[in-house]
Amino acid sequence: MEKKNSDFLSAYDKESLNELASSIAEFHFPRGLINPEIIAEKNNITYSYGNYEDSFDGLIEFKNNKFHIYINIDRLGHAYTERARFTFAHELGHFFIDSHRNALVQGKSPSHCSFTGFVNKNRAERQADYFASCLLLPESKVQKDCYRRKFSFSLIQGLAKKYQTSISATALRFSAIGNHPIMVVYSKNNEIVWYWSSDDFLYWKLKNGKYKVPEDTVAGEYFNLSRKPKNTQIVFAMDWFSNVWQSHTNREFKEHCLFHNNQVLSIVWEE
Numbered sequence: 001m002e003k004k005n006s007d008f009l010s011a012y013d014k015e016s017l018n019e020l021a022s023s024i025a026e027f028h029f030p031r032g033l034i035n036p037e038i039i040a041e042k043n044n045i046t047y048s049y050g051n052y053e054d055s056f057d058g059l060i061e062f063k064n065n066k067f068h069i070y071i072n073i074d075r076l077g078h079a080y081t082e083r084a085r086f087t088f089a090h091e092l093g094h095f096f097i098d099s100h101r102n103a104l105v106q107g108k109s110p111s112h113c114s115f116t117g118f119v120n121k122n123r124a125e126r127q128a129d130y131f132a133s134c135l136l137l138p139e140s141k142v143q144k145d146c147y148r149r150k151f152s153f154s155l156i157q158g159l160a161k162k163y164q165t166s167i168s169a170t171a172l173r174f175s176a177i178g179n180h181p182i183m184v185v186y187s188k189n190n191e192i193v194w195y196w197s198s199d200d201f202l203y204w205k206l207k208n209g210k211y212k213v214p215e216d217t218v219a220g221e222y223f224n225l226s227r228k229p230k231n232t233q234i235v236f237a238m239d240w241f242s243n244v245w246q247s248h249t250n251r252e253f254k255e256h257c258l259f260h261n262n263q264v265l266s267i268v269w270e271e
């Protein structure tokens, strides 16, 4: 089968991580918001929040037969920010994913520093990030919230607020389990770092290939023209995609971007 998304994680990885994280979420929190601290406590993992400057977002350590998670509030604000929650869930991933835990226990990586939030190209880091998004945004709960709701950027915003997750983690999660096909693209310095789309998203080949941001998209205009619209914009199929049928070149899509310094998160969908 042709590979649909950029080389983010295999379908097998995603499915097994979702199953693992969902069962943990369901077990500890059949109702209400997922609290990573409680999951740690129930599994005899100790944790601390500290000031570690720029050295890592989070770290899990196996020492004297015990696991300990460090969360760096210098990089993540305070203990209850979305990023601190996500980092905590990511570190739990290193505990719950068998191969990661075994590596820690066997001393292959006795302590493991992480920079979280889908910024890392390393496969183990992406697995832990994916685990975190599945844990914090459990499939059955999110699907209930989306039931019969029309897609717009505010749906992602609402979910992010309810589950206390970032827009990017929420949008990625929605692309996997939501009720409307979307594509999520993260670009930096006018280059695509990753993109990910729902299985039933209409197009999957980007206009300029996997790495170059297409110029006429909202993301492209930010990098090239410093335009920074706050609202959802209209783009056309031919702006983002290649292999567009002649009759579909002006097919309308929506693009909503979040801009942060040299980075853009684009959410793209068709109404």
Ligand SMILES: [Zn+2]
Pocket: 090, 091, 094, 112, 113, 114, 115, 124, 125, 128
């Ligand atoms: Zn990690």
